[in-house]
Amino acid sequence: MTVEEEFNGVCIIKTASGVGSVAVEIDLSTPIPQLTTKTLKTRETSPKTATLFVNNKPVSCDNRTTQKVELDCNGKSYNIISSNPYLPNSDCLIHLIPPQGRKGTIYFKFKYFDIERHxxxxxxxxxxxxxxxxSFKFCEDPIVGNKGNISLRMKPYSHEVDINKTYFISMKNSFKLIFKxxxxxxxxxxxxxTTLSCLPKTLPVRQVLCNWDNHDINIHCDMGDLRIISPISKTKNMEVEFEFLSFNLQRNTGMSYHVxxxxxxxxxxxxxGKANKVGSETNRISIFEGQYLKPPKLxxxxxxxETGDLNINYFEGTDMGGSSFEMIARAKCIS
Incomplete structure (x- = not known):
């Protein structure tokens, strides 16, 4: 069975019994064009001044026109697509803006990539x-590596696009996306x-004022630094207790660890590391008497x-996920 010719989405197929026509179902939900080095005809629906489309809305790219895209925290995806082919002398600038007062992680993934390489x-x-x-530039031929996520700051090839990778980077203020x-x-x-994943609405610094009541503080991986400030008082001191409910942080060699x-x-x-030992509930030891780069006991x-500001920081030294912990901090006053 061989294909003789094709037109209007219908293939004419030669069979042993003669010639018959078979309709071909074409999925256009995610159009991925064939990579080619020759100039293609511009889509008739594309404005002459538009090279980019953001969620199907054209972006004018002449005279460095600025387009603002206000991201949200609800997991909405924004599709940024060039016209096919893109226009010569394009100079596009898009500002990617997080919601006011919010920060998080922004993700980028190329579905296809074919521009003049250098x-x-x-x-x-x-x-x-x-x-x-x-700055992070992309201008070389795409590659197809292993699927997964990788930090934009740690991508191994300076200007290549890995079609199978999702790039991510932390975001506090607006980003610029440029196409030239x-x-x-x-x-x-x-x-x-591109998609923005926002951190919860929590203050990066938490102050615990000393009074005669206990304070329970739930600590999680997305809250950033926790700072417990001791009171300025000659008659009262503050003691902070910590109880670990779970603890499983990635631990490899060298600097490849979560801590x-x-x-x-x-x-x-x-x-x-991973806590697999359970201590006695009657044990009370100083937080500084634990084993360095070892897990605490549940x-x-x-x-x-002691007096002085106490700082708690969570750090991930790799792009690997799977780490988590949960603990309770109790600040209380002692005379």
Whole structure:
């Protein structure tokens, strides 16, 4: 059985009994064009000044027109697609803006990528500039690696796009997305999706004022730094107790670990790994007497009763997920 010719979505197939026509079902839900090096005809529906579309809305890319995209915290995806082919001398600038007062992690994934390549991005390129001013450019031929997520700051190839990877990076303020093309070769273009995952509405710094009541503070991985400030008082001191309900942090070799750090004055301790030992509920030991880069014992009460600000920090040194912990901090006053 061989295909003789094709037109209007119908294939004419030669069979042993003669010639018959078979309708071909075409899925157009995610159009991924064939990569080609020759210039293609512009879509008739594309405005002459539009090279990019954000969720099907055209973005004018002449004279450096600025487009603002206000992200939300509800997991909405934004599709940024170039016209096919993209136009020459494009100079597109899109501001990606998080909701006011919110921060989180922004994700980028290319569904396809085909622009004029150059190892130093001298011709056409897509550029992401984060809120620190760091630039990430894409301009080389795409590769197909293993599926997974990778930090934008740790991508192994400087200007290549891995179609199977989802890039992520922390976001506090607006990002810039830039697309530029020169006057010469125009190719198929690209399709980029982006989504913002917001952190919970919690203050990065928590102050616990000392009174005669106990304070229970739930600590989780997304809350950032917890700072417990001791009171300015000559008659009262504050003691903080910690109880770990679960503890499972990634622990590899070298700097590849997730770690929970306690620091006060000039003392500090780092906990990492998986807690599989349960201590006695009657045990009370100083938080600084634990084993360095080892997990704490579940069911054991750790405490701090010294003066000075106490800082707690959670850090992930790898892109691997699967880490979690839960603990209770109780601040109480002692005479």
């Amino acid at each position: 190892y130093a991005c001298k011709f056409d390129y897509v550029e992401i500039i984060d809120d620190r001013g760091q 093309s020169d006057r010469y070769t125009q190719k198929t273009g690209f399709h980029l999706t 929970l750090t306690f620091s006060q004055n000039f003392r500090y301790i780092k906990y990492s 069911g054991t009460t750790y405490y701090i009763n």
